[in-house]
Amino acid sequence: MSDDVDLPAIATDFRVALGQLIRRLRQQSHTSDLTRSQTNVLGRLEREGPATANELARAEGMRPQSMAAIVGALLEAGLVSGTRDPRDGRKTILDLSQQARDEFRAGRLAREDWLAGQMAAVLTDGEIAHLASATDLLRRLAES
The missing domain is CATH 1.10.10.10 (Winged helix-like DNA-binding domain superfamily/Winged helix DNA-binding domain)
Known part of the structure; x- marks a missing residue:
């Protein structure tokens, strides 16, 4: 890795941005x-x-x-x-219970609909492609 990469700063920015996105997603289906x-x-x-x-x-x-x-x-x-x-x-x-399963499904769909809408409204096609690539990297980090 290059010496001019500030890994701690990148980690901080990433954590903050991810936290903001998680809070926004929770707002989309918080009904209980x-x-x-x-x-x-x-x-x-x-x-x-x-x-x-x-x-x-x-x-x-x-x-x-x-x-x-x-x-x-x-x-x-x-x-x-x-x-x-x-x-x-x-x-x-x-x-x-089946009630909880139904609520999870409805909440998940609401969050996914909101996120897909935001991605289409805010990001370019190229940025969406970058995000798709980054998803694999995020999954690797989460599973490490």
Whole structure:
């Protein structure tokens, strides 16, 4: 890498721009009163599939008692359902309800529609091609 590249400055600018874009995307489909922790748990269940409350607590880096409160609120809101673990009847396996799946799908479509519209309105065809190439780089960074 060239000595005249200011990697820390690029990293800072990138982080700030990405944070702004994420906030804008969240604004496009934010229709509920869920807390960030509740939203994180729902997202994890959507991405990784069913899990017990203890598994969710470990994955989210929180105490099981805190996760129990989050899960209770999500159960009450009808966004998750629980079934007995066939291997250990003392455990409950949590999964997204159909209502939550529908809300995730609608929110995702709203965010994607907004982003595609903004890309078409703000960027040139060449810039959109650059963004498409950069998407692979972003994915590599995220997966590293």
